[in-house]
Amino acid sequence: xxxxxxxxxxxxxxxxxxxxxxxxxxRFERGLVHGLVGENGAGKxxxxxxxxxxxxxxQGSVRVFxxxxxxxxxxxxxxIGYLSEDRDLPDWMTVVQLMRxxxxxxxxxxxxxxxxxxxxxxxxxxxxxxxxxxxxxARAGLLMALAHRPDLLILxxxxxxxxxxxxxxxxxxIIRSVADxxxxxxxxxxxxxxxQRVADRVVLLHHGRVGLNGPxxxxxxxxxxxxxxxxxxxxxxxxxPGVISWQGAGREWTVLCNGGVEELRxxxxxxxxxxxxxxTPTLDEIFLARASS
Amino acid sequence: xxxxESSSIRQVxxxxxxxxxxxxxxxxxxxxxxxxxASIIYGVFTLEYELSFRDSEVGKFLHFGFYWAxxxxxxxxxxxxxxxxxxxxxxxxxxxxxxxxxxxxxxxSMFALYAVAATTLNLLFEAGWPIWGPGLVAAFLVGWxxxxxxxxxxxxxxxxxxxxxxxxxxLFGVVTYVSPGQPATGWFHAGLxxxxxxxFGLASLLCVGVGTYGFANLRCGxxxxxxxxxxxxxxxxxxxxxxxxxxxxxxxxxxxxWTERGYVMPLxxxxxxxxxxxxxxxxxxxxxxxxxxxxxxxxFSAIILTPVLVVGIYMGARSEDGGFGNFNGSRxxxxxxxxxxxxxxxxxxxxxxxFVWAIVLGIVxxxxxxxxxxxxLPNAIELLIGSIRLLGIAALGIGAVWGAxxxxxxxxxxxxxELNVAVxxxxxxxxxxxxxxxxxxxxxxxxxxxxxxxxxxxxLPLVLVVAAYVASWRLxxxxxxxxxxxxxxxxxxxxxxxxxYGFTSDLGPxxxxxxICCLAPASLAAAPLAVWxxxxx
Amino acid sequence: MQIRISNSDxxxxxxxxxxxxxxxxxxxxxxxxxxxxxxxxxxxxLVVNPNTVARAYRELESSGVITSRQGSGAFVSVxxxxxxxxxxxxxxxxxxxxxxxxxxxxDVDVATxxxxxxxxxxxxxxx
Numbered sequence: 001x002x003x004x005x006x007x008x009x010x011x012x013x014x015x016x017x018x019x020x021x022x023x024x025x026x027r028f029e030r031g032l033v034h035g036l037v038g039e040n041g042a043g044k045x046x047x048x049x050x051x052x053x054x055x056x057x058x059q060g061s062v063r064v065f066x067x068x069x070x071x072x073x074x075x076x077x078x079x080i081g082y083l084s085e086d087r088d089l090p091d092w093m094t095v096v097q098l099m100r101x102x103x104x105x106x107x108x109x110x111x112x113x114x115x116x117x118x119x120x121x122x123x124x125x126x127x128x129x130x131x132x133x134x135x136x137x138a139r140a141g142l143l144m145a146l147a148h149r150p151d152l153l154i155l156x157x158x159x160x161x162x163x164x165x166x167x168x169x170x171x172x173x174i175i176r177s178v179a180d181x182x183x184x185x186x187x188x189x190x191x192x193x194x195x196q197r198v199a200d201r202v203v204l205l206h207h208g209r210v211g212l213n214g215p216x217x218x219x220x221x222x223x224x225x226x227x228x229x230x231x232x233x234x235x236x237x238x239x240x241p242g243v244i245s246w247q248g249a250g251r252e253w254t255v256l257c258n259g260g261v262e263e264l265r266x267x268x269x270x271x272x273x274x275x276x277x278x279x280t281p282t283l284d285e286i287f288l289a290r291a292s293s
Numbered sequence: 294x295x296x297x298e299s300s301s302i303r304q305v306x307x308x309x310x311x312x313x314x315x316x317x318x319x320x321x322x323x324x325x326x327x328x329x330x331a332s333i334i335y336g337v338f339t340l341e342y343e344l345s346f347r348d349s350e351v352g353k354f355l356h357f358g359f360y361w362a363x364x365x366x367x368x369x370x371x372x373x374x375x376x377x378x379x380x381x382x383x384x385x386x387x388x389x390x391x392x393x394x395x396x397x398x399x400x401x402s403m404f405a406l407y408a409v410a411a412t413t414l415n416l417l418f419e420a421g422w423p424i425w426g427p428g429l430v431a432a433f434l435v436g437w438x439x440x441x442x443x444x445x446x447x448x449x450x451x452x453x454x455x456x457x458x459x460x461x462x463x464l465f466g467v468v469t470y471v472s473p474g475q476p477a478t479g480w481f482h483a484g485l486x487x488x489x490x491x492x493f494g495l496a497s498l499l500c501v502g503v504g505t506y507g508f509a510n511l512r513c514g515x516x517x518x519x520x521x522x523x524x525x526x527x528x529x530x531x532x533x534x535x536x537x538x539x540x541x542x543x544x545x546x547x548x549x550x551w552t553e554r555g556y557v558m559p560l561x562x563x564x565x566x567x568x569x570x571x572x573x574x575x576x577x578x579x580x581x582x583x584x585x586x587x588x589x590x591x592x593f594s595a596i597i598l599t600p601v602l603v604v605g606i607y608m609g610a611r612s613e614d615g616g617f618g619n620f621n622g623s624r625x626x627x628x629x630x631x632x633x634x635x636x637x638x639x640x641x642x643x644x645x646x647x648f649v650w651a652i653v654l655g656i657v658x659x660x661x662x663x664x665x666x667x668x669x670l671p672n673a674i675e676l677l678i679g680s681i682r683l684l685g686i687a688a689l690g691i692g693a694v695w696g697a698x699x700x701x702x703x704x705x706x707x708x709x710x711e712l713n714v715a716v717x718x719x720x721x722x723x724x725x726x727x728x729x730x731x732x733x734x735x736x737x738x739x740x741x742x743x744x745x746x747x748x749x750x751x752x753l754p755l756v757l758v759v760a761a762y763v764a765s766w767r768l769x770x771x772x773x774x775x776x777x778x779x780x781x782x783x784x785x786x787x788x789x790x791x792x793x794y795g796f797t798s799d800l801g802p803x804x805x806x807x808x809i810c811c812l813a814p815a816s817l818a819a820a821p822l823a824v825w826x827x828x829x830x
Numbered sequence: 831m832q833i834r835i836s837n838s839d840x841x842x843x844x845x846x847x848x849x850x851x852x853x854x855x856x857x858x859x860x861x862x863x864x865x866x867x868x869x870x871x872x873x874x875x876l877v878v879n880p881n882t883v884a885r886a887y888r889e890l891e892s893s894g895v896i897t898s899r900q901g902s903g904a905f906v907s908v909x910x911x912x913x914x915x916x917x918x919x920x921x922x923x924x925x926x927x928x929x930x931x932x933x934x935x936x937d938v939d940v941a942t943x944x945x946x947x948x949x950x951x952x953x954x955x956x957x
Contacts, residue, residue, distance in 0.1 A: 033879055054622045056829045070829045077625035084619035103538055104545030105625045171877045179870045179880045193837045197878045217842045280841060
């Protein structure tokens with residue numbers, strides 16, 4: 001059984017009337033890449049902020065490396081590399097100043113590795129952060145997060161607004177982190193294609209609740225996409241068991257279901273429909289189906 | 294033709310509507326704060342000393358002191374309301390209209406607010422605040438600063454330097470001409486004369502001209518290339534950054550606080566001081582005679598102290614929305630370490646500012662000593678006692694300023710909502726204490742109310758400080774070292790204050806000094822509490 | 831070792847890797863004794879999770895397509911395993927199915943298709 005790096009126990013959090021997280025129980029294990037997906041406002045950033053201690057656990061609990069991040073910020077944050085969604089960095093510093101500043105905080109800072117990354121990311125050391133383009137800024141943030149070889153790498157929407165070259169840099173960095181000495185990565189993303197490439201486990205958040213949580217291959221295999229052909233054109237979606245989403249019109253409908261194909265087949269034939277095509281949906285399709293339900 | 298006309302009017306209406314929407318709350322708070330604060334002081338003076346303010350020296354002096362506070366509290370929300378001018382570059386409006394409309398709004402609001410404050414105080418206390426002179430000057434100052442800010446919005450460095458330079462020149466003008474005892478004070482206090490109108494009209498035209506030219510220039514990508522020089526200078530400094538790594542995380546955090554904000558205050562004072570001095574010596578060397586020099590210092594210092602609050606706000610602010618920000622919040626430092634880095638940087642800032650200020654004063658004294666022909670040497674003992682007293686004043690004064698700046702920084706550190714609540718509460722208290730009694734209570738009731746209120750004002754802050762220390766201690770945010778440091782601060786300040794007042798048995802001033810001393814180290818507990826509160830929501 | 835990962839079919843990535851390695855072996859582009867890229871290198875090349883590549887390699891090993899030697903890496907199995915032959919057959923069968931479906935929709939009969947296959951084979955051989 002792998003070591004548990006982050007543990008949420010019945011965590012709930014509301015901001016005023018809005019319930020951001022409801023009864024979230026999760027464990028993130030060491031050495032895996034955890035993908036966190038969900039629509040805007042589903043609670044991904046709220047969850048991440050709890051890990052960093054930027055939000056107090058008002059209901060339920062959070063433990064990171066077995067510590068409470070609010071009470072032990074130094075111990076917890078010193079082992080985490082964090083790339084925030086808004087790429088918050090001190091604008092007035094130059095790249096080299098930021099590197100020198102960051103080095104002071106992390107015992108594991110590897111100067112050679114940092115230089116290597118800086119060179120690879122093509123960051124001018126004397127350039128001010130505020131003058132960097134969006135992609136360069138993301139790379140700078142990624143450098144600061146990676147250079148101290150953190151036990152836990154947290155990336156909040158790392159690819160948003162970036163060109164394919166920078167996105168590739170980020171994904172490669174994730175892969176290298178995990179390949180080296182099995183560090184843990186948690187990244188939230190809208191680009192499900194990337195999550196599908198790189199994640200070991202996926203957590204889907206929907207309106208603050210955990211919708212899906214499991215190894216990615218299993219999630220993909222559990223869901224099936226079927227095309228049903230009805231004898232008679234249907235005006236509305238017929239009621240069939242286990243179906244998560246419907247799409248189509250008239251006689252042919254595409255459905256997504258969560259296992260239970262045989263029951264569906266029987267029920268479908270009772271409704272006068274045949275299964276004409278079967279396949280595995282992409283993570284994108286599963287996500288959309290779950291999100292709209 | 295008709296179509297274009299109405300669209301301009303529509304645009305102007307839209308801008309005005311935006312302005313009112315953004316600024317009314319801040320203006321209201323500022324106005325109430327100024328009136329309330331002044332009411333308390335005037336109220337105390339009226340009841341205790343039964344002075345009349347109209348046309349008296351005391352009245353003029355009080356007005357002059359409050360005038361600067363008024364400018365800051367009312368001017369800040371007005372200037373902040375328009376935001377960055379870059380937002381308006383792509384509006385389908387001429388530069389002239391885009392500049393004039395906001396400027397007219399700002400100047401009109403400033404004048405109106407000042408007039409309302411002055412009229413209210415005149416009605417309540419017969420404070421003798423003149424309306425036209427100071428009102429028009431205030432309006433002009435707001436217009437000028439807005440013009441300067443909008444003309445230099447491409448470079449923060451240039452903005453800062455220009456504003457400070459303007460402030461320095463204004464300071465010179467004020468001290469030379471309109472401070473109490475100076476020749477033009479009469480003009481300040483007179484009613485509306487044709488001279489007022491002409492001068493103000495010309496000054497406004499200057500503001501509009503500078504503002505429009507600067508805005509139009511920046512709009513099409515022009516602007517002084519000062520930023521490149523500033524970058525080049527900062528590159529030279531950051532070359533040394535390659536040198537050696539920081540000795541500890543707290544050293545790194547202190548460097549960040551200092552380089553981001555700490556250096557601004559001493560630098561600002563150096564710039565303002567040198568400019569004001571330069572203009573004074575060049576244009577009014579006669580001012581620097583012995584007696585006048587002392588007055589010069591007094592007036593100058595009083596004006597410099599007013600923005601102390603603003604400095605505190607600047608030091609404490611973490612991000613736009615008042616929250617801690619993702620970068621600052623995720624530093625691997627404990628809450629007290631973050632707070633201490635901020636306190637340390639602010640302390641160095643205050644002390645170095647005082648040092649710069651002392652140099653300015655030293656130059657003035659030296660010049661006045663050289664210029665004065667009839668200078669009699671005091672005997673040695675008097676000189677010695679005088680110097681010790683000066684140090685005593687310094688300990689108490691610097692301690693009080695440091696305490697105020699760091700406390701305000703701590704409040705801002707706690708978050709925007711919390712700051713609003715605190716400011717709102719204080720203003721409410723001002724209203725309750727200053728204005729309320731005049732309207733609601735009879736004279737006898739007013740007396741007893743003032744008594745109770747006065748004591749509450751004395752006791753409550755002490756209680757809050759103690760509570761802050763207790764809370765910080767229980768949350769493990771402060772240690773024994775902190776308590777020792779706090780005691781040292783109180784001790785040094787008190788001894789200094791006692792020395793400055795001489796060894797008399799005057800209980801009143803001694804207790805007042807003790808009160809200030811006990812409040813001064815509040816930020817040592819308040820700052821870590823604020824970080825703990827704001828960082829982990 | 832050229833492998834392409836596609837995200838749009840909905841086939842798990844490790845399965846795609848397994849299929850493509852089997853195809854490469856069956857097509858002769860990977861011969862017996864060839865060394866496969868180490869897990870980490872292939873993961874970096876494809877920009878996928880190393881665990882996924884490791885899983886693919888495990889499955890290939892358990893079906894006998896590759897063997898891994900401790901410390902040296904993974905190599906294509908020396909004896910063309912019988913499964914490779916059945917893979918070849920299945921591969922071609924899929925293509926034949928496609929061809930037949932296409933012919934059916936174009937209304938071409940099987941005899942014509944067979945004749946076409948023979949003709950093309952002859953002309954390709956003579957090139």
